[in-house]
Amino acid sequence: MKPEAVYFFGTCVVDLFFPEAGLAGIELLRREGVRVIFPRGQTCCAQPAFNCGHHAEARAVARVQIALFPRDLPVVVPSGSCAGMMRHHYPELFAGEPDEAAAIAFAGRVVELTQFLVNVLGVRLTDRGGPETVTWHSSCHGLREMGLEAEPKGLLAQLGNVRVAPLTRERECCGFGGTFSVRYPDISSAMVADKVADVVQSGASVVLSADAACLLNIGGALEKTGAAARPMHLAEFLWERTRER
């Protein structure tokens, strides 16, 4: 059932580096007649600290976020990774804490953006763009924690003028892994170099993902190597091709 309003949790990477992707996600929701609430105090899902084992710090940050989304409305997140953190790891992070129940209730309301667009809103898209070849990077947490595969691909398939050239290793990690990329820069660099080569061989002009962190990594490496393909968040791509001008 279509809710009258939703919360939008933009994520820190989108906020700082891919704000247009966040806005596009919001516009996609609003076009379906959903009111979008954007609590201003929101910062980060706390995944960096959680993954590094600094759980007290992660809890402090997560607690602030939970309090900003009090009403019983879906919390839509334009990132499979951050959605996975909030949906699957908040209950674990707050286990045995006084606010465990609140964390569990909040986690249950978290939905990844494309899953919300497809499974809740059942969006139909009309492609208004010219012919374009893109490729899809299935970000690991979205894919393996949130089961994100059919929804983003289904949305792309609705765009008549877009051809998807698959990567040879679509499911392989791009090497970001949060602090992994700076703790093990050589391994991370080798991984992203392989991803970039895969993008280049696909012949796509755009590499799409539903996770801005992977795009920061892949995009930075594409730029460093002078490759022509550019990174774009799926939400931004969908919005730009379907909006009425």
Place this chain on the structure above:
Amino acid sequence: MSAETGSTDFHASSSKALLDPSLRANFRRAMDGLMAKRAAQFPDPVEWDALRTLAASIRARTLAKLPALLEALEARCTANGIRVHWAETVDDANEIVLGILRARGAARLVKGKSMVSEEMHLNDFLEKNGVESLESDLGEYIIQLDGETPSHIIMPAIHKSRQQIARLFGEKIRGAEYTEDVDALTATARRVLRRKFFEAEAGVSGVNIAVAETGTLVLVENEGNGRMSTHVPPVHIALMGIEKVVEKLEDVAPILTVLTRSATGQPVSTYLNLISGPRGPGEKDGPGEVHLVILDNGRSRIFADQEVAATLRCIRCGACMNYCPVYTRVGGHAYEAVYPGPIGSILTPQTEGLAKRHDLPHASSLCHACVEVCPVKIPITQILVTLRKESAHASPEFLVKGAGGGRDRLEDLAWWGWRMAHVSPLLYKAMSLGLRVFGPLLKGGAGPLKAWTQARTMPRRAPRTLHDLASEKGLPDA
């Protein structure tokens, strides 16, 4: 980021491995092959889920009753005529093996593949004590010839190319000509080993599964060398970790089916050995004596720690390393441990302690590829995160050996700063503004920035954040 204090360091060894393009290509090719074979064995996701759920539940049920099952196993084996020995440490296990050999005056030994014997560094130990210990698994034989350790738990010589093996055989085996023909190479090894099987005074093997109810030792293999090592010499010594036991005979098939399919993409292995005792009266073959050495080597400690106990479910199929993007790029030796890859990154820090191996829990991008293929559903990434937590903090609640051993004050300070910037909307805004103003001045010269910019350009904060855009659009705040 973290100060490296341990004597082993995945940073240096992995960076070195990355500089070897042929090593990387060898692993990539080999892992691609193994992944394709495994994937072909589990075409139906529903069946796959049912199979691994069953295997995981058997392993979990077994571990829940571990002490009782081990006692039952000992009793049953003893009744079958198998002599059971308990070893707390690898040193104990080595002494037990040596004692058995000495009592029989045995100086020549053939070995089937056994990861527990790798934990014990049994070959080195025996050699120092004047016993010849010859690996009879082809891969193990190859690396033994070259004085190496396994780089993969199922395919120990996977890092070597055919040409490297050809050169090695030509150099080290008397009468062997240089050839790259696989059949000819195998025939050479076979010729050497055949003779050794009959000369050996004892055989050593691993154990894939030990059945408590019947006192049966289950051993899977593809070359027949396992059967030869356990059947031909007069004494057979089987080595197992305490976790390898299951309750009943009917628990075996569901584990074997996911084991062989996950490991090598085979629906069944070529050989399946069920050993239930020494040669009986009137029987024509089999060893006169069978010994079972049951090794702890830190496993009890893992068993007692609920946070990480699922580690012991492992059936050593190797699928997690085949699918690991880190392992694939650096190979097994870079881990400087008996067990490489994801399983090694959770097991080694627990057995050797976090003070020494706090580098390993971080040797993962947490991509979950291992979790997706583990046939006994070990939450590998969750355990990695737990180990990261217990490495960074010392607390009486943390039971992993060497908890707090990876603590780094500078890193603690960085996380404190991160927390401050993200609990307060005001400070977050200040940080965001700071990034905008000072970001372009950072040239990526030091620390984490330098690491990042090695392969990527510096991220640029957008001129207007999503917060700015949301306010411009007049989106409601609550």
